[in-house]
Amino acid sequence: MSDASTTTRSVCIAGTGSYVPEQVLTNADLEKRVATTDEWIVTRTGIRERRIAAEDEFTSHLATNAANKALEQAELDPKDLQLIIVATITPDTLTPSTACYVQQNLGAFGSVAFDISAACSGFLYAMKIAKRLISDGAFDNALIIGAEKLSSFVNWDDRSTCVLFGDGAGAAVLKLREDDDDGEILATEMGTDGRQTRLLNIPGGGSACPITSENADQHLNTLAMLGKEVFKHAVLRMKQSAELVIERSDLKPADIDLVVPHQANLRIIDAIAERLDVPYDRVFTNLQKYGNTSAAAVAIALDEAHRSGRIPKGGHVVMVAFGAGLTWAAAAIKW
Ligand code: UT7
Numbered sequence: 001m002s003d004a005s006t007t008t009r010s011v012c013i014a015g016t017g018s019y020v021p022e023q024v025l026t027n028a029d030l031e032k033r034v035a036t037t038d039e040w041i042v043t044r045t046g047i048r049e050r051r052i053a054a055e056d057e058f059t060s061h062l063a064t065n066a067a068n069k070a071l072e073q074a075e076l077d078p079k080d081l082q083l084i085i086v087a088t089i090t091p092d093t094l095t096p097s098t099a100c101y102v103q104q105n106l107g108a109f110g111s112v113a114f115d116i117s118a119a120c121s122g123f124l125y126a127m128k129i130a131k132r133l134i135s136d137g138a139f140d141n142a143l144i145i146g147a148e149k150l151s152s153f154v155n156w157d158d159r160s161t162c163v164l165f166g167d168g169a170g171a172a173v174l175k176l177r178e179d180d181d182d183g184e185i186l187a188t189e190m191g192t193d194g195r196q197t198r199l200l201n202i203p204g205g206g207s208a209c210p211i212t213s214e215n216a217d218q219h220l221n222t223l224a225m226l227g228k229e230v231f232k233h234a235v236l237r238m239k240q241s242a243e244l245v246i247e248r249s250d251l252k253p254a255d256i257d258l259v260v261p262h263q264a265n266l267r268i269i270d271a272i273a274e275r276l277d278v279p280y281d282r283v284f285t286n287l288q289k290y291g292n293t294s295a296a297a298v299a300i301a302l303d304e305a306h307r308s309g310r311i312p313k314g315g316h317v318v319m320v321a322f323g324a325g326l327t328w329a330a331a332a333i334k335w
Contacts, residue, residue: 009135013183013333014076014175017069018303019062020051020168020290027163034159041163046266050166050291052151058092060101062169063147066299067106074173076141078106083142084113085130087122087295089202089324090148091115102145111143119200120262120323121190122146122295123170127319127331128188130174141175146295153202155222164264165223166291170299182313182335187248189241190329196233200225200324234268234322239275241330242320246276249316249332253277257315257335260305262322263287263297272320284310294323311335 026049027038041047053062063086071078084106086099099113118125123146130142147169154162177184204220205211211221238261246253253276261269263286273283284305293300298321305311313335320330 009137010177011131011134011174011185012177012181013172013185014181015070015072015074015173016171016303016306017066017071017073018168018170018300019065019069020300021053021057021062023052023054024049025052030163033156034162036159036163044267045164046285046287047164047291048288051168053149053167057149059088059090059147059149060092060098060105062149062167063098063102063145063171064105066147066169066171067102067143067145070143070171070173074175076173076175078108079110081106081108081111081141081143082139083130083133084108084111085126085142085144086113086115087118087126087144087146088115088148089117089119089122089294090150090153098147118295118323118327118329119325120264120292120294120297121321121325121327121329122323123299124188124319124321124329124331125190125327127172127174127185128190128329131185131188134174134176141173143171143173145169145171146297146299148294148296150223150294153222155219158219158222160227161223161225164292166293168290168293168296168300170296170301170303172299172302184334186332186334187245188329188331189244191237191241191327193326196326198226199230199233199326231265231268233326234264235271235275237326237328238262238268238272238320238322238330241328242272242276242318245318245330245332251316251332255316256318257282258305258311258317259283260298260301260317260319262320263290263301264292297321
């Protein structure tokens, strides 16, 4: 879906922030729990450890912590915030939305707040939606957040999934771009293939399969994935959507200073870098430390890349994500 706009209001990223919980769960810890090895996890995925939220630390808390850092960097008072979008598949409650809890935590009562559900692509879906709403004049600023407490939705006895996921949150403040503000969002892209819902899902806990006393022991409210099939779609869709935003920004792969991809698997990231013809030292990864944090992954990666100086002034960044749905999304940003 193209983002060609008839308006000229340009939108930029004014601040980023991220937060991960304190508790570290290593591959060695998982070896004690399921029939796996550090060697298998590292060779097949690249993941070495992940963060696990405390029992009383919910998705909205992770989101609020990341949001506070992004607001501080953007020098925006929560009272002046106009829009909050939280991308998550692990909301605090089915209703109200996690965004409502975040609004309450921030005291941002002048804002409109809602969630979107697009799995690992959610943060970039939120970026596209917020960008369009700002460029069309509906709002002048927005807080977008990718936040997940996946540890609550993982079957800790299933070695094929429990080694992959972690908890965390990343956020960005978007605003109407003025004068020579950095962080201009040049192009965004998103797509969906609802024919592939069976490949990656949480089958239970919704109206199709409520959790009952009869099925409570079947782990239906945990993530189920056909990894190999997801892998193939991920490489193809991320390559295509990254190419689209590069082209729409009138750039060439050689102009890209940093690719910030979804952090699911190093082999997927390698394959995309190769197909995009971007050298590996221009690809940001942190999945070694956090595993796959779904909607939070690209948001945390962008914040870490930004704060650690990996993005040169005036540099071009391409973000790209892929997840359950299937969904995919990309964005090109000039820093
Ligand atoms: O974030 C949303 C998008 N998600 C993704 O992009 C994930 C995409 N998929 C993947 O990253 C990979 O498919 C996985 C990492 C999930 C799996 O890697 P794989 O190379 O596709 O392995 P596999 O599922 O084909 O399993 C290979 C073998 C199997 O054993 P057999 O049948 O060959 O004897 C599995 O039972 O590895 C076994 N296995 C494990 N062994 C040790 C599966 N999980 C584990 C484990 N430890 N944790």
